Amino acid sequence: MPEATTQYRVESDGVAVITLAYPPLNALHPQLLKSLFENLDRAHRDPSVKAVVVVGSNNNFSPGFDIQQFRNQAGGGGIDNQINAAICSVLEGGPKPTVAAINGVALGGGLEVAMGCNARVCTPGTRLGLPELSLGIIPGFGGTQRLPRLIGLKKSIEMMLTSQPIKHEAALQLGLVDALAPSLDQLLPVARKYALDMAEGRKPRVLSLNRTDRLEPLSEALGIFEFARMEATKKAPGLKHPQLCLDAIQYGVEHGGAAGLVKEGESFSQAASLDTHKALVHIFFAQRSTKKIAGITDTDLKPRQLKTVAVIGGGLMGSGIATALILSRFNVILKEVNQQFLDGGMSRIKSNLNSRVKKGAMSQAQADVALSKVKGALDYADFKKVDMVIEAVIEDIPLKQRIFADLEKETRPDCILSTNTSTIDINLVGQKTKASDRIVGAHFFSPAHVMPLLEIVKTEHTSKQVILDTLDLSSRIKKTPVLVGNCTGFAVNRVFFPYTMAACMLVDMGLNPYNIDKVIAGKFGMPMGPFRLNDLVGSDIGLHVGKNFLDSFPERVYVTNLIPLMNQHKRLGEKSGKGFYKFDDKRKASPDAEIMPIITESRTSAGLLKDPTKPPRLTDQEVIEFIFFPVVNEGCRVLSEGIVDKAADLDVATVMSMGFPATKGGLIFWADLVGAAYIVKKLEAFASMVGPKAADFFTPCDYLLSAARSGRKLEEGASKSTSSKL
Ligand code: 3H9
Secondary structure, eight states, X not given: OOOOEEEEEEOTTSEEEEEEEOTXXXXXXXXXXXXXXXXXXXHHHOTTOOEEEEEESTTOXXXXXXXXXXXXXXXXXXXXXXXXXXXXHHHHHSSSXXXXXXXXXXXXXXXXXXXXXXXXXXXXXXXXXXXXXXXXXXXXXXXXXHHHHHHOHHHHHHHHHHOOOEEHHHHXXXXXXXXXXXXXXXXXXXXXXXXXXXXXXXXXXXXXXXXXXXXXOHHHHHHHHHHHHHHHHHHSTTOOHHHHHHHHHHHXXXXXXXXXXXXHHHHHHHHHTSHHHHHHHXXXXXXXXXXXXXXXXXXXXXXXXXXXXXXXXXXXXXXXHHHHHHHTTXXXXXXXXXXXXXXXXXXXXXXXXXXXXXXXXXXXXXXXXXXXXXEXXXXXXXXXXXXXXXXXXXXXXHHHXXXXXXXXXXXXXXXXEEEOOSSSOHHHHTTTOSOGGGEEEEEEOSSTTTOOEEEEEEXXXXXXXXXXXHHHHHHHTTOEEEEEEOSTTTTHHHHHHHHHHHHHHHHHTTOOHHHHHHIIIIITOOSSOHHHHHHHHOHHHHHHHHHHHHHHOGGGOOOOSHHHHHHHXXXXXXXXXXXXXXXXXXXOEEEOGGGHHHHHHHHHHHOOSSOTTSOOOOXXXXXXXXXXXXXXXXXXXXXXXXXXXXXXXXXXXXXXXTOOOGGGTSHHHHHHHHOHHHHHHHHHHHHHHHOTTTGGGGOOOHHHHHHHHHOOOTTTTOSOOTTOOO
């Protein structure tokens, strides 16, 4: 482990330079903070020192408090509040003026240390922010008090509630940064001059905690708080830590900065004791660990620099994948079967780029450059130039097999052949080739240029080099990869299929689909409920994909007539203007009484209840458990079969694909908080509630049962069983 410390030197001009040093980014480990405190004291006591500059090593300032500490110790991570409070107050009000010299990032506690200084100098490209809320805590080194006093309440509340950093231009304009150094080698000279100017009275020394000139007047401030609290509740109902953050800021505005610091300490401790904090810290590390694959990323293998990728199929998925690739500067060949389909694909790519331009995510000139990277094709003439192919045609096994047989002939022997299938066995796709070592699944989620996850599906034949290259491609197109084994539905769709089935079962039992959606989205925190999601994906796709599960796992599926009936009545969802919801011109969804006869027909054929006029009365909590406990059960099967490397991978996959709330830590993390024994008890209760026709759907798997009996956590024992598919 590298040492966490600070280095101290006094320059010939009398400026003490204290360097934060803890590779790779100088996270604020308690040991580093202690060393910072000691060196500040040394500088203040040394009569030859006129001023102090704090800078980071490794060309970076600091990403904040060392998040590892939150993992190691419950409730706040062994934070020594006395030292921390003292550091910022000594930086701010000690005998010598202080300047933070910032390059790279100053985030969380990193920015708070910088705000403790009397001035901040940064280089172009620096990012500054307080992202603590994204970890379920609030700023705890004075950020709730100093940021509003430097840049005003409105902008500082926005920065804290969104956790989004700002760039150097905005920081300068807002007054968070006082001077810009034109380049990294000028950073220390500019910062030292600034510090001496303060020491020698040429520039005022500012104590941000005492400032009031940037704060809005109290009457306006109260309106800002009211609005912010409303927005925070609307965005994340039930979450406490955004309100705790606002409590601390508001207290400081009403009672002064010093009192605000005390309130901040209390609110920080409260937030740090909540499960939300544990869940978000878990997701932070889980997301970074999916890229580290033992036996692949820790070997001498190096990823090849893929440059040109062919995408086969210009439909919704294919054009989204092509967009993701060109946005990351890959050359792309988009192949279609005829000019009409090719034109359709190209215009979808253009419209994906246009909508990014409209949102301000890129300029028109950048969009034009991106578009110039894609070339249409109706044949394989240019495929010898291609480093990787991503097939994204419809889920039709013979069609995919024909394409892969062609690809084997038309590409170089080192070209990676991947399929975007969401459910089909990868070996089946490549069955008519002898290229199994270069065949891999690259399962994107729709819309492919937006969704952050890439499921990389390996078979027992896929070579390590191909996996490494696909992992590298994933990073280059800014997606989080999760390596999964080959089975029907892989990891994500596999755990997802009971979700829709359980929701349909509830409707067949007499519950209202709109109420179910309200509970799952509004109360549990999914981005949308199962029926609204069905309308987004399309009932026809749902039916098609669902058939794979009916065939693969007949012993545990629930067969409903609801989705087939929706198809029969051409209620395909958003794309046909009506599904479970009806859609207006602006795609706004509203409930539609016309689906009631369809629901009645499905209920009658399901025959789940003796008296359909008396549906069971389920509480909102029971609706949540009825839908998610079968999902957990399937997740346990995925773990026990070694479809994922570790439970944390499934947590990341569920958060980044189906939108399982990150604040609950992902599927298995949440299930462990609930407890395996309770989940088994409820699954058994649901089985007896629905009776023999649907009871098998709820049968707990051995993995879940054994955890329930032994008290073992579900996340334990998931790594590498002998039957592992990885
Ligand atoms: C805080 O400050 C609380 C305070 O208010 C008060 C407390 C009282 N700690 O993401 P990357 C590691 S809370 C420990 O892959 P990138 C990271 O795990 C903190 N480790 O690179 C990874 O390690 P590995 C508030 C950290 O370029 C390596 O650095 N701050 C920390 O894509 C590279 O990271 C935040 O929430 C940390 N604070 O992104 C910021 N930060 O190589 C969290 C990074 O072993 N950090 N690491 O996997 C980030 O957002 C991104 O890491 C950052 C770089 C943008 C900095």
